[in-house]
Amino acid sequence: MACEVRKVIEEAHDMPILCVAYNNIRKELYSGGQDSLIKVWEVETGRNIRKQSGQMGWVTTMFYMPVTRTLCSASIDGTIRVWNEKGKQLQKVSTNTTTTTTLSVTHTVQGSTLLLRT
Secondary structure (H helix, E strand, O other): OOOOOOOOOOOOOOOOEEEEEEEOOOOEEEEEEOOOOEEEEEOOOOOEEEEEOOOOOOEEEEEEEOOOOEEEEEEOOOEEEEEOOOOOEEEEEEOOOOOOOOOEEEEOOOOOOEEEEO
């Protein structure tokens, strides 16, 4: 079986969820959505561990980088933010665009370069 539903969390966000990312090291799931929040969930129990705020618009994409143990998130506010595993914002990068939305962000295998698609 390629996919298994372990837990369904009703009303995880107040508004629609737009993206998720998985931290295989800590067994955590990150969800981001139209409420501008990133929520962190314990996979086994479905318990909400914390809410991360900082994005000023919808969180449109996220990914976890195991090499650096950081989470990257992008938003329609034109920023990409880098977070540590405790939810502390480490870096904020402006895409210097107000007319386009960041649709996708990924990284190189080494985790040293961000690739952005708007």
